[in-house]
Amino acid sequence: MPETLISDLNRADVFSSLKEGQFELILGAFSARLASQSPELVDFLFDVYRDVPANLELQEVTDIALNVRPPNVFRKYLRPQVIPDPGFKVPAVPLPKKMAPLSLEMGMNLSVALKCCRFLTFHAGAVANENGGVLISGASGSGKSTLTTALMQEGYRLFSDEFGLLSLDKAEINPYPRPVSLKGNSISVVRDMVGAEWVSKSIMNTPKGEIAYRRARRSDIEQANVPAPVKLILFPSFAENISPRAKKLTKAETIMRLIESATNYKLLGEAAYKALTDMVVGAEAYDITYGDTEECMQMVRDFAGEAGL
Amino acid sequence: MAVGPYTSQTIWIAEADDFVIRQFEDVYFVFCKSAGTTHLLNFLTASIVKNAVDKPGNMKDLYDRVLNDLELDAEDCPSELFESSVVQLDEVGLLKPKEYSNA
Incomplete structure (x- = not known):
């Protein structure tokens, strides 16, 4: 069956499918069944997920089932809020309804982080070129999303900015090219780097401050079923004004x-x-501290060359 | 303190089927199947485990064999250090007392 991309669909049909809990998002390692009553989510899907294959009716058993819904009846009408409900209890705070996209992203992240057993899951960014993959492991604020985006600009495919999904039977990581989550200062850095048209509108005043998303490219999504062996592992940490x-x-x-x-x-x-x-045997690893993305990338290019990328 | 009581005659055993061991540079990563835990061993503790797999023995037997294998003497590896290493391996489940002997 030919793939239908979200951008090929009708908005009203997508909203109707979401309301019925039938909307199926098919992206690399995982498929997701989504449900929501939030029109904000429709806008977000047509913007940030526009090149992702989807179905208006469920075609298969999905890996993830996520309902972005009000936390209770009261909050459906009065100062409306939403929470991600993946079918199991998650540590997610209710957010204003206009932040439904953030709730969706949090819910999908929690579903993978807490319930995925097909892969060894690292909290890491991941990209790859034709020679192999790069895993970028770091805590929130370490700069892994910015580095992931910078490597995309160098021609690497996006695998994920949040998860390194390692196969259990071979030393390969698997793509899950959801949008790259950007916070605070990294938003302007990435807008300058890739062009404003590739970055979503900012969601302001979230619990994590300002958040925006760098859309995956169609080429990233088209190769979302092509894994890569890991050749380089980076552990970045970002600090202002540091050599x-x-x-x-x-x-x-x-x-x-x-x-x-x-x-x-x-x-x-x-x-x-x-x-x-097995993965570490075939990879070189570096701890990197940096305060400027371009200076960091100069080092990363050298390391990538040494690693055969 | 060890998991249970032991004497100088306690036979220490490591069951090869219970773990997977891989060497990286000068350290060893050991996955203990029964506990589901991963341990980082240095050359001394790795040698104790290997010796206890090959031929279980009491503290003195293992001490002599490990020192011989590693070409160390008692000054390099005092018996107190060795015994505390055995106890730590017992605590994490990589080594265990097999039996008590009156011999």
């Missing part, structure tokens, strides 16, 4: 850091241990 510096990490240091970064390592047990150690 860039880097330290090559031993395999042991790399493994210890990635165990900390994995959301389901303990759950997957021996399979996760084998997948992780």
